[in-house]
Amino acid sequence: MYDSVKGELAQKLAAIRNEGLYKDERIIVSPQGALIRVNDGAEVLNFCANNYLGLGNDESIRKAAVDAMDKWGYGLSSVRFICGTQAPHKVLERKVAEYLGTEDAILFSSCFDANGAVFEPLLDEDCAIITDSLNHASIIDGVRLCKAKRWVFKHADMRDIEELDPDTGKTAKGLERCLKEAKDARIRMIATDGVFSMDGDIANLKGICDLAEKYNALVMVDDSHATGFVGKTGRGTWEYCGVKGRVDIITTTFGKALGGASGGVIASRKEIVEYMRQKARPYLFSNTVAPAIVGGTTRALDMLSSSTVLRDKLEANTIRFREKMTAAGFDIRPGVHPIVPVMLYDEKLAHVMADELLDEGIYVIGFSFPVVPRGKARIRVQISAAHDFDQIDKAVAAFTVVGRKLGVIK
Ligand SMILES: *Cc1c(COP(=O)(O)O)cnc(C)c1O
Numbered sequence: 001m002y003d004s005v006k007g008e009l010a011q012k013l014a015a016i017r018n019e020g021l022y023k024d025e026r027i028i029v030s031p032q033g034a035l036i037r038v039n040d041g042a043e044v045l046n047f048c049a050n051n052y053l054g055l056g057n058d059e060s061i062r063k064a065a066v067d068a069m070d071k072w073g074y075g076l077s078s079v080r081f082i083c084g085t086q087a088p089h090k091v092l093e094r095k096v097a098e099y100l101g102t103e104d105a106i107l108f109s110s111c112f113d114a115n116g117a118v119f120e121p122l123l124d125e126d127c128a129i130i131t132d133s134l135n136h137a138s139i140i141d142g143v144r145l146c147k148a149k150r151w152v153f154k155h156a157d158m159r160d161i162e163e164l165d166p167d168t169g170k171t172a173k174g175l176e177r178c179l180k181e182a183k184d185a186r187i188r189m190i191a192t193d194g195v196f197s198m199d200g201d202i203a204n205l206k207g208i209c210d211l212a213e214k215y216n217a218l219v220m221v222d223d224s225h226a227t228g229f230v231g232k233t234g235r236g237t238w239e240y241c242g243v244k245g246r247v248d249i250i251t252t253t254f255g256k257a258l259g260g261a262s263g264g265v266i267a268s269r270k271e272i273v274e275y276m277r278q279k280a281r282p283y284l285f286s287n288t289v290a291p292a293i294v295g296g297t298t299r300a301l302d303m304l305s306s307s308t309v310l311r312d313k314l315e316a317n318t319i320r321f322r323e324k325m326t327a328a329g330f331d332i333r334p335g336v337h338p339i340v341p342v343m344l345y346d347e348k349l350a351h352v353m354a355d356e357l358l359d360e361g362i363y364v365i366g367f368s369f370p371v372v373p374r375g376k377a378r379i380r381v382q383i384s385a386a387h388d389f390d391q392i393d394k395a396v397a398a399f400t401v402v403g404r405k406l407g408v409i410k
Pocket residue numbers: 109110111112113115136138193197222223224225252253254255262263264
């Protein structure tokens with residue numbers, strides 16, 4: 001059989017290459033950080049990691065992970081409910097819940113798993129899920145796994161409206177219209193990313209929670225690009241938007257700001273978490289989180305609970321980069337998030353510019369269709385607390401040199 005499959009895959013792979021969509025993986029030969037070494041030996045400044053707080057190679061987190069491994073072992077070879085729950089798993093769940101302001105929390109191997117887990121137990125055929133059109137792939141897949149009827153609302157559109165979307169050529173509905181249409185469902189749930197990763201825009205949680213109250217719906221927020229640094233004390237988009245206690249379910253990752261290793265969580269109301277422990281399939285049928293990850297993440301949360309120094313530094317770096325790039329003449333998506341999209345609109349230009357920036361020692365990635373809409377190509381810069389002002393300024397200088405050369409700025 002494989003001969004025919006092989007031929008088919010070769011064709012598909014060639015097609016991916018021809019469309020310019022083939023994803024090459026650059027090999028890094030150093031730990032994650034502001035300065036990394038790529039495999040041709042060059043040291044480059046890294047502006048494309050989710051290492052928002054610079055904790056990816058933090059010494060105290062490394063030590064906490066090693067200590068946890070020494071004390072609790074390398075692995076448990078068990079799911080949680082058989083013999084995979086150690087004392088530190090419970091400690092971490094309590095700390096995550098405290099940090100996120102929820103009653104309880106349940107760990108997963110990843111946020112992808114948490115999102116794959118969260119919908120199916122709660123929502124049956126007679127329920128409704130109402131989801132933002134730009135939600136992360138893991139929310140989309142999680143929704144696919146549940147039997148609820150699905151409504152997709154136009155990204156960030158709160159209105160009671162249905163109209164032609166010029167970007168897609170299809171009709172699109174606002175959130176309030178979807179909620180009205182879903183009025184007969186037994187349970188309605190609105191699901192949204194807290195921060196949308198291509199634009200760095202923050203969900204309108206105030207508007208969403210208001211509508212959820214008006215139309216009696218649950219609210220689920222995936223705060224993977226927010227936990228640890230968005231909001232005054234870094235708790236996430238609910239803090240930033242001032243909706244404490246009004247979000248029913250928060251999912252998030254440990255694989256970004258919180259040390260960046262892996263792991264995810266559903267933080268929610270007591271009964272929802274308790275029910276997930278009984279029913280969530282990626283929890284019941286997948287191995288427990290390794291002790292080293294639990295130890296490292298617990299340490300990260302302890303650091304972030306006691307001080308805002310890192311998120312404050314990230315904020316200062318972000319403001320500096322956004323202001324200097326704007327002053328240099330670049331078209332930056334406005335906002336406050338350390339995801340800074342430098343809009344170029346031209347697909348080829350985005351990739352050429354990223355390559356030239358790498359030659360200047362700045363590692364960034366060009367994004368084009370289908371990751372972003374056609375004609376909206378960009379370089380997505382991600383700022384970190386690991387950067388210092390000098391490195392931020394170097395990046396702006398390199399952008400300016402390359403931008404002038406390629407005619408992006410004057
Ligand atoms: C990164 C990300 C995930 C996946 O998290 P993992 O823990 O790496 O699986 C899920 N949702 C959103 C919004 C993300 O940005």
